[in-house]
Amino acid sequence: MKTKIIKVKDDNFNILSQAVEILDRGDLVAFPTETVYGLGADGLNPQAVEKIFLAKGRPQDNPLILHISDFRMLEDLSSGDLTKAKILAEKFWPGPMTLVLKKSNLVPDIITGGLDTVALRLPANEIARNLIRKLGRPIAAPSANISGRPSPTDARTTFEDLDGKIPLIIDGGSTRVGLESTVIDLTEDEPVILRPGAITLEMLREIFPSSSIDLSLVSADQVPKSPGQKYKHYAPKAEAYLLKGSLLEKVNKLSDFIKENSDKKIGIMGSSQLLSLFQASQIEAIDLGPWEDLDQVASKIFKGLRDLDRKNVDIIVVEAFSEAGLGLAIMNRLKKSTGNKYL
Ligand code: TXA
Ligand code: MG
Numbered sequence: 001m002k003t004k005i006i007k008v009k010d011d012n013f014n015i016l017s018q019a020v021e022i023l024d025r026g027d028l029v030a031f032p033t034e035t036v037y038g039l040g041a042d043g044l045n046p047q048a049v050e051k052i053f054l055a056k057g058r059p060q061d062n063p064l065i066l067h068i069s070d071f072r073m074l075e076d077l078s079s080g081d082l083t084k085a086k087i088l089a090e091k092f093w094p095g096p097m098t099l100v101l102k103k104s105n106l107v108p109d110i111i112t113g114g115l116d117t118v119a120l121r122l123p124a125n126e127i128a129r130n131l132i133r134k135l136g137r138p139i140a141a142p143s144a145n146i147s148g149r150p151s152p153t154d155a156r157t158t159f160e161d162l163d164g165k166i167p168l169i170i171d172g173g174s175t176r177v178g179l180e181s182t183v184i185d186l187t188e189d190e191p192v193i194l195r196p197g198a199i200t201l202e203m204l205r206e207i208f209p210s211s212s213i214d215l216s217l218v219s220a221d222q223v224p225k226s227p228g229q230k231y232k233h234y235a236p237k238a239e240a241y242l243l244k245g246s247l248l249e250k251v252n253k254l255s256d257f258i259k260e261n262s263d264k265k266i267g268i269m270g271s272s273q274l275l276s277l278f279q280a281s282q283i284e285a286i287d288l289g290p291w292e293d294l295d296q297v298a299s300k301i302f303k304g305l306r307d308l309d310r311k312n313v314d315i316i317v318v319e320a321f322s323e324a325g326l327g328l329a330i331m332n333r334l335k336k337s338t339g340n341k342y343l
Contacts, residue, residue, distance in 0.1 A: 003163045005155055007171040008127055015170075016127070020134045022168055023048070028055060030144040030158045031131055032172030033123040035096045035181050035197070036151035036302070037158045038067070038141030039166070040131070046108045049140050053110075055165045058147045062227045063113040064140045065098050065181075068122050069132035077118055077138060079104045084186050087207060094124040096181040096198040100226075111140055113227060117187055127172045143180060144169075150234045150302040150337065153178050157306050178299030179329050183226055185214075193217070194226035196329035198298065217332060233336040236305040238267065238313050240338040244320035251277050253343050254317060258283065261315065267308035269301065270319030284311050288319070294326040301330060305337060317343060 006015055019029045026048040029040050039056060041048040043066045053060055068074060074089065075082065078101040085099050103118035112118055120138075123129060132139050143151035144158045152158040155171035162169070182197030184204065191211040193201055204211040214225050243250050251274070258266060267284045268275070271291035278285065286304035289296030301318075308316050318334055320342075321327045 001164055001167060003159065003166055003169060005159060005169045005171050007155075016130055016134055019131055019168055019170055023131075023135050023139065026051075028052060028166040029131075030155075030162060030166060030169040031128055031141075032125055032155075032170065032175055033067075033128045033141075034125045034175060035123075035177045035179060036153055036175055037144040037155070037169075038128070038139075039144040039162065040067070040139040040141040042135065043067075043111060043138035043140035044106065044108065046110045049108065049110045052140060052142060055162060056142060056145070056147045058142065060110075061113045062142075063115055063119060064111050064142055065119040065121050066107070066111060066138040067128060067132055067141050068120055068138050069129050070122070073132075073138055074120055074122070077104050077107055077120060078102060080187075084191065084208065088184070088186075088191075088204075089122065091207060092199050092203075093122040094129060095122075096124070096177050096179075097121065098181045098183045098195075100183060100185040100187060100194065102187060115227075117185075119183060121181055125172065125175075127170060131170075148233060148235055150236065150305045151180060152306075153299070153303050157303070160306075174299075174303070176299065178302060179333060182329070184211075185225060192225070196332050198326060198329065200325050201328065202325055213328075234302070234305070234333050235337060235339070236316055237309045238316045240305075240316040240318060241341050241343045242320045242334060242338050243270070243317050243343050247273065247277075250274060250319065254278070257317065257343055264314040265312065267311065267313035267316040268318075269304045269308070269316065271297070271321075274319050284308060284313055291321070294321065294330060297321060298326055298330050301333060301337075 080102040098121040107118045146161045153175045182199040183195035185192040193213040269286040288300045
């Protein structure tokens with residue numbers, strides 16, 4: 001199959017008609033959202049959704065998010081009390097938040113992996129929303145990477161993973177957030193974050209103070225409630241390590257490590273502060289931005305891992321960040337990318 005990439009600019013939104021035709025006939029389209037690129041199928045067509053699992057090599061028991069374009073779809077696809085959902089939706093939709101709710105009979109089993117709940121998200125990206133609106137049905141979309149790899153934040157990376165497997169990639173430029181949405185379970189008494197993202201625990205607690213994060217995110221021996229959290233994830237090709245400690249400790253550890261591995265090509269991803277202290281020539285450096293600018297850091301980590309893979313480094317060292325606010329999501333991804341290995 002030949003994979004086309006079409007760039008969307010402000011004035012050619014009608015190009016989306018082509019994408020809608022493909023989705024309508026049961027094929028796949030990759031498209032931008034504000035978080036990461038998604039690999040979309042008509043969410044009410046089980047044969048189409050099946051193709052997502054094949055293209056990604058995704059385990060069948062890992063359920064998919066249905067992307068919606070309005071509150072009507074929220075009501076149609078879920079059942080049970082929507083009071084909390086509507087409060088959160090008013091506040092954070094359209095945006096990087098996914099709500100897990102009791103599902104309605106409309107939702108195909110292949111979407112939920114047999115669970116009685118469904119994950120719904122109303123994305124902020126205009127291309128994504130227009131695509132759903134024009135299709136008139138929810139779009140099932142996981143991140144548009146081969147399973148296990150870092151999620152793609154641009155069309156080029158999406159193409160690297162899915163070339164020859166899908167007919168169309170819509171190029172809407174780089175994604176703003178750069179990490180997948182916050183997944184919030186609303187099927188218990190109080191909201192629980194199953195996957196951290198740009199809608200942080202702190203933001204959620206301003207509305208529902210008793211909100212918590214799933215224990216499996218903080219303790220290794222808890223079984224995650226979000227099936228996707230148990231799989232190997234976000235892994236670069238190179239062996240990767242986290243670098244933690246005070247700035248001084250980091251600098252010392254890193255200097256030693258570079259000396260000990262002088263025969264290797266080393267990639268380093270870190271804050272501007274850390275990188276400004278390193279001048280070594282044998283390293284490929286990815287500047288994630290100022291230590292305190294977590295929005296910028298978040299938007300650059302998946303892209304950074306992909307860039308280092310393209311440069312064929314042998315080892316990647318990534319600076320650890322604080323786990324407050326958006327830092328929780330950043331560290332969640334980095335721990336998975338490195339397999340929780342520290343220098
Ligand atoms: O930002 C995002 O959420 C991106 C863009 C494309 O929207 N999508 C995305 O999808 O990250 P995916 O499939 O890579 O991750 C979906 C996550 C998985 O961890 C999955 O296990 C969880 O949501 N999930 C889906 N349905 C669920 C359910 N019913 N209960 C618990 N977790 C669920
Ligand atoms: Mg994913």
